[in-house]
Amino acid sequence: MKTNHLFAVQIPTLISAVVSGVFCFAGLTSGVAQAGDFQPNPAAGTTGSVIVQDKFGGQILGFDIDQAGDEGILSEYRDLDNGNVLAAVETFSQTTGRIIKVITGTRRHDDFVTLGVVGNSVGLVEREHVVSFLHIVRTFSLLNPLSLNQVTGSWTPPVGTDHLISLVSRNQGSSTNAVWAIDVSSNFRPTVF
Numbered sequence: 101m102k103t104n105h106l107f108a109v110q111i112p113t114l115i116s117a118v119v120s121g122v123f124c125f126a127g128l129t130s131g132v133a134q135a136g137d138f139q140p141n142p143a144a145g146t147t148g149s150v151i152v153q154d155k156f157g158g159q160i161l162g163f164d165i166d167q168a169g170d171e172g173i174l175s176e177y178r179d180l181d182n183g184n185v186l187a188a189v190e191t192f193s194q195t196t197g198r199i200i201k202v203i204t205g206t207r208r209h210d211d212f213v214t215l216g217v218v219g220n221s222v223g224l225v226e227r228e229h230v231v232s233f234l235h236i237v238r239t240f241s242l243l244n245p246l247s248l249n250q251v252t253g254s255w256t257p258p259v260g261t262d263h264l265i266s267l268v269s270r271n272q273g274s275s276t277n278a279v280w281a282i283d284v285s286s287n288f289r290p291t292v293f
Contacts, residue, residue, distance in 0.1 A: 150197040155190050162214030166221045166246050167272045170194050173203075173223045173246060175212035187211040189225050189241075191249050201249040204241075216268045218277045221245040224255065226265060238264070257281065259291055 154160055158178030165172040172194055177187040188205035189212045192198060204212070209230040218224050223243035228236050240255040257265060262285035269278040283289045 150194065152192050152197045153199075154188075155199045155202055156186055156188060158186065158188075161211060162216070162225075164214060164216040164223075165194055166217050166223075168221055169245075169247055171200065171246050171249075173214050173217065173225070173243065175214040175225060177211045180207065184208055185211060189214065191223075191243075191246065203243065203249060203251060215240075215265060216270065217246060217272055218268055219275050220273060221247065224268060237261075240265075258293055259283075263291065 152163075152172065152174070154174060154176040156176060156178050158176040161175045161177055163172060163174035170193060172192045173189065174192065175187070175189050177185050180186055184207050186205070186207050187210055189203040191200045191203060193200055211228050213226040213228065215224040215226055221244075223246040225241045225243070227239050227241065229239070230236055238261070240257065241251045242253040242255055243250065244252045257263060257279065259281050262283055263281040264284050265279060265281050267280040271277060279293055281291050281293070283291065
């Protein structure tokens with residue numbers, strides 16, 4: 101029986117990367133917060149009284165709130181009948197739950213992922229532009245500050261273009277943030293920077 105050596109090497113590598121990622125994530129999340137650590141944002145009104153609905157009735161791909169302000173940010177996508185995707189980035193009011201503004205949108209095969217609000221009220225959003233099957237170009241937009249309700253700049257991760265940004269630390273108010281990424285080029289090796 102002939103062995104496919106490429107397949108034999110990639111599967112154990114992928115499995116070890118996934119297992120390592122799960123253990124790393126579990127280790128990080130266990131010390132993140134205790135139930136008593138969560139405090140409601142007074143600007144958001146009575147806890148549980150505000151419900152946010154995305155503008156176009158799609159699926160939400162990431163969201164966050166500005167802990168120092170009244171706004172939040174979310175990304176959504178919805179499959180269209182023609183095979184394309186309606187994708188958008190929207191800001192919303194924490195007080196009313198209403199969408200304040202659709203910041204950007206597309207009706208192609210692209211999508212957006214809100215990674216969070218970082219630093220001092222800075223929204224961070226990833227755009228995934230589909231060039232061809234398994235060829236995706238990822239770019240990152242900044243909304244600085246989020247309350248301007250517009251893209252004000254871009255961010256380039258220091259790890260290269262073959263990494264998928266998955267998690268961003270939740271330490272608003274600090275210019276230092278940790279980012280968890282995974283190399284999707286071949287070895288699926290996780291990196292924190």
